[in-house]
Amino acid sequence: MSRSESTLASTIPGEHIHISVDxxxxxxxxxxxxxxxxxxxxxxxxxxxxxxxxxxxxxxxRAMDWVDLTGAATVYSYAVVRGLPQFPDLVLVAAVLDLPDAPGARIVSNVVDVAPEEVSIGMHVEVDFMPIADGWLLPAFRPAAGD
Structure with a gap:
């Protein structure tokens, strides 16, 4: 299968993603x-x-410290979603990702810019940030360079 842009996983268009901060x-x-x-x-x-x-x-x-991570992660689990009612051509790879610099912590995010059939459990990915509504950035993950 050729890797055309239309077959690569992405996220919901950023202007449609709103977050709640507390x-x-x-x-x-x-x-x-x-x-x-x-x-x-x-x-x-x-x-x-x-x-x-x-x-x-x-x-x-209640004591909490915030630690900056390298942005490296590993795919723990994932699901491929093809189309949503308002975005019928959208392909998402929703993933649970292990964070090696934060042992025991996982983040749920999207794996982007990859053909869904190339995603696998154990795959190394790295964070990137996508613009979303209200000037925020959303962490999403791409295949790690060199993998």
């Missing part, structure tokens, strides 16, 4: 706006957690 998630979204991937780590037990929560699920501490 005190707990603001550091994540602020970092993304600066093209940094960041994850919360418990200030007491050191456990990473994604998505951000107001307390640690391990020790219930």
């Amino acid at each position: 005190d707990c998630t603001a550091p994540f979204w602020t970092a993304a706006k600066e093209r940094r991937l960041s994850a919360p780590r418990c200030g007491d037990c050191g456990r990473f957690r994604m998505p951000p929560t107001p307390f640690c699920p391990q020790c219930q501490s």
Whole structure:
């Protein structure tokens, strides 16, 4: 199968993606706006957690440090979605990604700019940031260079 642009996975057009930010998630979204991937780590037990929560699920501490990550990730699981009612030609690869610099943390995102049949569990990907509504940037992941 040839890799034409129409067969590559992408995201919902950015102007249709709106996020909600609260005190707990603001550091994540602020970092993304600066093209940094960041994850919360418990200030007491050191456990990473994604998505951000107001307390640690391990020790219930409210102490939290935000750690900048390299942006490297590995596909843990994924699903291919072909078309949505308002975007019938859209191809999405929704993925659960392991974050190696944040042991135990995973992020749900999209794998983009790849033919869906080329995505596999264990695939190495790296973060990129896509413009979305209201001036925010959304983390999405592309195949890692050199893989």
